[in-house]
Amino acid sequence: VYAHLGLVPLAIPLIFIVRGTVVDSLRSIGIGEGNTPFGTTKSAVGRWLVASPWMRSGYGIAKASAFTLLALTSSLQISAASGNGSVATAQSWHTVALILSWVATGYCVVRGLPVVIESFARLSKSPLGG
16 A cells, blocks of 8 residues: 555565565475474574564564554645645655665565575475475
8 A cells, every 4th residue: 555655665565475475385384394483494593583572573663663654654745735734744754654664674574584595495405395
């Protein structure tokens, strides 16, 4: 919706969709092998990136903040367009919201990489993978 409204580039939702699809698919293979969703990541760094409360909380806060500020931006833009608000204020909040959107996207990619890397390494060693 925010991409359709022109508040974020289309790349952001596409990155989230592709990452979610790939990571969920790889995790489902791991679950079929008897692992928990977070159990497919074995390295200490990977576990910290994927499952630690710090990374999960930071990711959630970044996403919630970005969504909230994008909604605020949309309201401020509508208000400014009707003559009841400042275009400069709307633009300032949009800049902050856009930065937070990219931060959340960065978290999304970084937290997905260990799952992808370790899953491909695990699958290439399995009888079915190669």
